[in-house]
Amino acid sequence: MPDPLLRIEDLRTHFFTPEGVVKSVDGVDLTVTPGRTLAVLGESGCGKSVTARSILKIVDRPGRLVSGRMLWTRPDGSIADLASLPPTGPAIRAIRGREIAMIFQEPMTSLGPITSIGDQISETILLHHPISKAEAKSRTIAMLRRVGIPDPEARIAAYPFQLSGGMRQRAMIALALCCAPRLLIADEPTTALDVTTQANILDLMRALQAEDGMAMLFITHDLGVVAEIADEVAVMYLGRVVEQASVDAIFHAPRHPYTRALLRSIPRPGSRARLEAIRGSIPHPLARPAGCAFAPRCDQAIPGLCDTTPPDAYPTEAGSVRCHLHA
Amino acid sequence: MRDYIIRRILYMIPTIIAISVIAFTIIRLPPGDYLTTVIAELSASGAAVDSGTIAALRDRYGLGDPSYIQYLKWISRIVLHGDFGLSFEKNVPVNALIWDRLGATFGISILTLLFIWAFAFPIGIFSAVRKYSMGDYVVTFFGFLGLATPNFLLALVLMYVSVRYFGQSVGGLVSPEFIDTAWSWDKAIDLVAHIWLPIVVIGASGMAALIRIMRANLLDELYRPYVVTARAKGMSEFSLLLRYPVRVALNPFLSTVGWMLPTLVSGEIVVSVVLSLPTTGPMLLRALLSQDMYLAGSIILIASLMTVLGTLLSDILLAWVDPRIRYQ
Numbered sequence: 021m022p023d024p025l026l027r028i029e030d031l032r033t034h035f036f037t038p039e040g041v042v043k044s045v046d047g048v049d050l051t052v053t054p055g056r057t058l059a060v061l062g063e064s065g066c067g068k069s070v071t072a073r074s075i076l077k078i079v080d081r082p083g084r085l086v087s088g089r090m091l092w093t094r095p096d097g098s099i100a101d102l103a104s105l106p107p108t109g110p111a112i113r114a115i116r117g118r119e120i121a122m123i124f125q126e127p128m129t130s131l132g133p134i135t136s137i138g139d140q141i142s143e144t145i146l147l148h149h150p151i152s153k154a155e156a157k158s159r160t161i162a163m164l165r166r167v168g169i170p171d172p173e174a175r176i177a178a179y180p181f182q183l184s185g186g187m188r189q190r191a192m193i194a195l196a197l198c199c200a201p202r203l204l205i206a207d208e209p210t211t212a213l214d215v216t217t218q219a220n221i222l223d224l225m226r227a228l229q230a231e232d233g234m235a236m237l238f239i240t241h242d243l244g245v246v247a248e249i250a251d252e253v254a255v256m257y258l259g260r261v262v263e264q265a266s267v268d269a270i271f272h273a274p275r276h277p278y279t280r281a282l283l284r285s286i287p288r289p290g291s292r293a294r295l296e297a298i299r300g301s302i303p304h305p306l307a308r309p310a311g312c313a314f315a316p317r318c319d320q321a322i323p324g325l326c327d328t329t330p331p332d333a334y335p336t337e338a339g340s341v342r343c344h345l346h347a
Numbered sequence: 348m349r350d351y352i353i354r355r356i357l358y359m360i361p362t363i364i365a366i367s368v369i370a371f372t373i374i375r376l377p378p379g380d381y382l383t384t385v386i387a388e389l390s391a392s393g394a395a396v397d398s399g400t401i402a403a404l405r406d407r408y409g410l411g412d413p414s415y416i417q418y419l420k421w422i423s424r425i426v427l428h429g430d431f432g433l434s435f436e437k438n439v440p441v442n443a444l445i446w447d448r449l450g451a452t453f454g455i456s457i458l459t460l461l462f463i464w465a466f467a468f469p470i471g472i473f474s475a476v477r478k479y480s481m482g483d484y485v486v487t488f489f490g491f492l493g494l495a496t497p498n499f500l501l502a503l504v505l506m507y508v509s510v511r512y513f514g515q516s517v518g519g520l521v522s523p524e525f526i527d528t529a530w531s532w533d534k535a536i537d538l539v540a541h542i543w544l545p546i547v548v549i550g551a552s553g554m555a556a557l558i559r560i561m562r563a564n565l566l567d568e569l570y571r572p573y574v575v576t577a578r579a580k581g582m583s584e585f586s587l588l589l590r591y592p593v594r595v596a597l598n599p600f601l602s603t604v605g606w607m608l609p610t611l612v613s614g615e616i617v618v619s620v621v622l623s624l625p626t627t628g629p630m631l632l633r634a635l636l637s638q639d640m641y642l643a644g645s646i647i648l649i650a651s652l653m654t655v656l657g658t659l660l661s662d663i664l665l666a667w668v669d670p671r672i673r674y675q
């Protein structure tokens with residue numbers, strides 16, 4: 021295995037709300053390898069977006085990183101702990117957009133509504149590169165062309181409301197990739213799009229990744245998308261990674277009971293097995309179970325152990341799994 | 348953008364016509380025709396009223412004609428000759444009376460607007476970004492105080508303070524010794540020493556309102572996804588704040604251009620009377636009391652026209668800032 025590009029260790033991001041502390045991310049471990057795609061999979065509310073935002077230190081108040089390390093390999097080979105950088109300081113801002121870029125879930129609202137897409141992109145280029153405005157503009161046009169926006173010379177003047185959802189997400193991708201980042205975090209970039217557009221955008225992202233050799237952290241709750249795009253998969257449940265493994269291992273030899281339950285809950289081509297919904301529902305974030313967070317829904321839970329002691333992460337051939345069964 | 352402006356200007360035309368009809372109706376509102384008023388006025392002032400004068404007046408105003416003819420005569424004199432008719436009370440053309448006053452009104456309006464903007468903009472941004480901080484509470488407290496204090500009371504208090512503690516003559520726009528003198532440095536300085544007071548008094552409640560609006564609008568925008576996008580690009584908090592959410596929240600500022608003028612012309616009459624400002628407000632009040640209807644109608648007409656123009660201006664500014672309006 022090559023050296024990791026980003027290693028997250030025991031990341032905890034909590035929201036200090038008036039109702040109590042919401043432990044949205046509570047001990048996440050992840051490893052991103054250069055040039056590869058890590059899919060982060062999990063049900064709604066399990067903390068995928070908060071994890072992604074924690075990496076860039078853009079968690080909204082009342083959220084705060086309470087502990088953990090995020091070791092990022094800079095282009096010069098040095099290692100920076102993102103967790104220790106002040107969230108509004110120049111050090112993290114030099115990394116945002118330049119070394120690590122992000123694409124968001126809602127293409128409709130994630131672009132500034134009254135600024136032309138060309139301005140929004142070239143502004144980012146100018147922020148990180150000492151070049152002229154004319155140069156930034158021609159790079160912007162080139163970038164728009166790369167993401168498949170027709171007639172980019174004219175479209176740089178377009179405003180987001182003049183573009184379709186798919187075109188907007190392409191503009192968003194152009195914005196994220198305009199500084200050739202080493203890691204692209206994509207937070208459900210296709211969820212808000214129709215199926216055809218979704219497939220087009222995924223193809224585009226894969227093609228761009230092949231050209232630029234960047235790594236991707238791809239957040240989704242869609243196993244079909246995972247199968248299509250991922251090299252590695254991290255399965256999250258209630259603020260923790262319960263299993264990380266190669267995409268083949270996840271689909272063919274899932275270890276964690278939750279991963280298995282997820283796989284049983286989706287239709288698979290060629291399979292006639294009946295679909296099973298996962299029993300029970302996700303616990304309220306303010307009332308997390310004392311032991312394994314999945315215990316109340318787990319068929320294999322060991323009474324007296326799973327409901328009292330949180331499992332550690334145990335290594336497997338293809339990664340790691342957080343479950344007492346694999347101790 | 349050009350099409351948008353042309354469209355807006357075309358939309359203005361019916362509004363302007365409606366305004367002129369309303370102003371004309373107001374002129375005709377007092378019982379009896381003007382002539383009765385004029386004759387009453389003239390004989391009250393002891394002047395002899397000969398039948399030639401009466402006939403000339405009768406013809407000039409088209410009395411005896413149906414209303415719409417009278418309206419057309421009146422409006423065409425204004426449009427073609429800039430003749431607004433005669434002030435019955437002073438027996439001089441309205442033109443000779445109103446332009447200085449209108450100048451003062453618009454001068455004070457524009458200065459008040461600039462004053463409001465200069466303070467409401469940074470304070471509104473501050474209190475949104477530092478929501479529920481000490482500073483926000485202080486601003487909010489004074490904001491509500493400003494909204495709740497009647498202007499004339501604020502005027503009286505400020506006048507008292509500046510006479511009592513700064514020994515300054517207040518009221519009017521210049522000290523008595525400068526009235527009717529030519530412009531000089533001393534007069535200009537004296538003007539500045541006087542004009543802050545009406546600006547503060549008239550601007551106080553508008554500023555408080557605008558701070559609240561700016562704060563609420565900006566709070567609406569501050570947590571939108573596009574702000575997170577800008578942050579994720581690596582922009583500094585200050586520049587992304589001004590570049591994205593503030594620009595979107597700016598609309599109410601530009602709309603103030605439109606609503607500042609009517610409040611100044613009508614709503615601040617009391618203030619202008621208290622401060623004895625040479626603006627149109629007190630003149631309009633006096634004209635209405637003495638049934639000097641051409642004067643009153645003209646002031647209403649011009650002030651309303653200016654308001655329509657102000658609205659046009661703010662619409663153009665809005666469209667300039669916000670492409671969603673421009674292209675709709």
Ligand SMILES: Nc1ncnc2c1ncn2[C@@H]1O[C@H](COP(=O)(O)OP(=O)(O)OP(=O)(O)O)[C@@H](O)[C@H]1O
Nearest residue numbers: 035042044063064065066067068069070080081305
């Ligand atoms: N601003 C906030 N204040 C309080 N709690 C929050 C806030 N943002 C997120 N959370 C909590 O953090 C938890 C994880 O949220 P997150 O957005 O990471 O979920 P997700 O996995 O991305 O889900 P989805 O698939 O719906 O996007 C949720 O339970 C949510 O209640």
Ligand code: SF4
Nearest residue numbers: 312315318326343344
């Ligand atoms: S630790 Fe126990 S409860 Fe949790 S997933 Fe494993 S078996 Fe189930």
Ligand SMILES: [Mg+2]
Nearest residue numbers: 068069125207
């Ligand atoms: Mg999410």
